[in-house]
Amino acid sequence: MKQMNEQTAVTQTAAQVKTLPDAQTVTDVRHYTDRLFYFRVTRPRTLRFRSGEFVMIGLPDDNGKPIMRAYSIASPAWDEGLDFYSIKVQDGPLTSRLQHIQPGDQIILKPKPVGTLVLDALLPGKRLWLLATGTGIAPFASLMRDPDTYERYDQVIMMHTCREVAELEYGRELIESLPEDPLIGEFVGDKLKYYPATTREDFRTMGRVTDNLTSGKVFAELGLGCAKMDPAVDRAMVCGSLEFNKDIMAILDGWGLREGANSEPAEYVVEKAFVG
Numbered sequence: 001m002k003q004m005n006e007q008t009a010v011t012q013t014a015a016q017v018k019t020l021p022d023a024q025t026v027t028d029v030r031h032y033t034d035r036l037f038y039f040r041v042t043r044p045r046t047l048r049f050r051s052g053e054f055v056m057i058g059l060p061d062d063n064g065k066p067i068m069r070a071y072s073i074a075s076p077a078w079d080e081g082l083d084f085y086s087i088k089v090q091d092g093p094l095t096s097r098l099q100h101i102q103p104g105d106q107i108i109l110k111p112k113p114v115g116t117l118v119l120d121a122l123l124p125g126k127r128l129w130l131l132a133t134g135t136g137i138a139p140f141a142s143l144m145r146d147p148d149t150y151e152r153y154d155q156v157i158m159m160h161t162c163r164e165v166a167e168l169e170y171g172r173e174l175i176e177s178l179p180e181d182p183l184i185g186e187f188v189g190d191k192l193k194y195y196p197a198t199t200r201e202d203f204r205t206m207g208r209v210t211d212n213l214t215s216g217k218v219f220a221e222l223g224l225g226c227a228k229m230d231p232a233v234d235r236a237m238v239c240g241s242l243e244f245n246k247d248i249m250a251i252l253d254g255w256g257l258r259e260g261a262n263s264e265p266a267e268y269v270v271e272k273a274f275v276g
């Protein structure tokens with residue numbers, strides 16, 4: 001009965017969206033945990049974006065009023081569809097509904113991409129660090145599939161930390177598929193290093209991104225021959241909770257890297273994965 005009600009709710013939602021401008025059709029959905037899922041939608045023909053940017057997406061509420069939220073585009077700029085990687089907040093205005101979408105349903109997508117996690121906001125360097133917790137990996141799922149990332153950097157290091165192993169699965173699947181990917185594989189080569197970790201469940205690598213950086217553990221385990229970042233060669237992109245971002249920024253500042261922006265490129269850039 002519960003399932004039928006949910007199905008009815010989704011169908012009604014889809015019907016409501018069809019009457020709105022900016023509707024896009026869901027083409028794929030994959031659930032990873034009871035808190036995380038992936039979905040893909042059609043891409044508006046007019047949408048141009050830089051890998052790493054975010055857009056506003058949403059669904060109508062019971063009165064047809066759109067509930068819109070910021071979402072990082074998880075697919076690269078060259079892809080014909082748009083990927084998203086989402087949290088499910090059980091009482092969240094948007095994701096309590098969004099978690100029920102199925103292929104064929106429609107969502108609202110405002111085709112106005114913005115954001116700071118773009119390669120243009122960084123000065124040239126040799127090594128790019130992508131530092132994420134939780135759904136903060138979404139913009140990096142885009143950047144890790146952009147040939148430009150590998151053209152600009154000799155080495156790309158993706159550090160992703162979650163509480164539990166199952167929360168790493170979306171990133172693991174995607175990253176492990178990259179070297180063999182017919183479109184991006186030759187650019188990735190052996191340039192991409194993946195450093196997943198958990199904090200609340202046993203795993204081969206454990207610990208917060210902050211601790212694994214300041215202890216020198218990640219540098220040693222990846223054989224980088226140094227124990228901290230060097231502003232002359234290292235660049236970083238950061239995406240997680242406000243607390244995570246704050247703590248990482250303190251570390252990067254301490255190592256002499258400066259925060260950059262589209263208008264003033266520097267050594268690192270930061271964006272919130274959510275407000276909370």
Ligand SMILES: Cc1cc2nc3c(=O)[nH]c(=O)nc-3n(C[C@H](O)[C@H](O)[C@H](O)COP(=O)(O)OP(=O)(O)OC[C@H]3O[C@@H](n4cnc5c(N)ncnc54)[C@H](O)[C@@H]3O)c2cc1C
Nearest residue numbers: 069070071072085086087092093094095135138273274276
């Ligand atoms: C620039 C930007 C980009 C974003 N990109 C993404 C994305 O790619 N994927 C995504 O799932 N969310 C993303 N978010 C968060 C997103 O905008 C919504 O907050 C989220 O979809 C939940 O919406 P809601 O209406 O269900 O609940 P909300 O009322 O928006 O949030 C309720 C509470 O849930 C928690 N929460 C919200 N989002 C998350 C999250 N992603 N991870 C963990 N806890 C969360 C917070 O404690 C928040 O106070 C982004 C936010 C910003 C500012």
Ligand SMILES: NC(=O)c1ccc[n+]([C@@H]2O[C@H](COP(=O)([O-])OP(=O)(O)OC[C@H]3O[C@@H](n4cnc5c(N)ncnc54)[C@H](OP(=O)(O)O)[C@@H]3O)[C@@H](O)[C@H]2O)c1
Nearest residue numbers: 133134135161162163198199200208209210241243244247
């Ligand atoms: N993930 C879950 O299973 C779960 C379940 C129910 C509810 N929630 C709620 O959902 C919200 C978001 O949870 P989330 O797990 O997606 O995100 P989160 O709490 O930000 O944790 C994600 C990862 O980031 C780490 N982290 C948190 N703050 C950090 C900091 N300041 N510096 C470095 N690392 C930091 C966490 O380590 P630590 O483990 O050491 O904190 C964890 O490994 C929270 O309010 C949470 O209470 C989460």
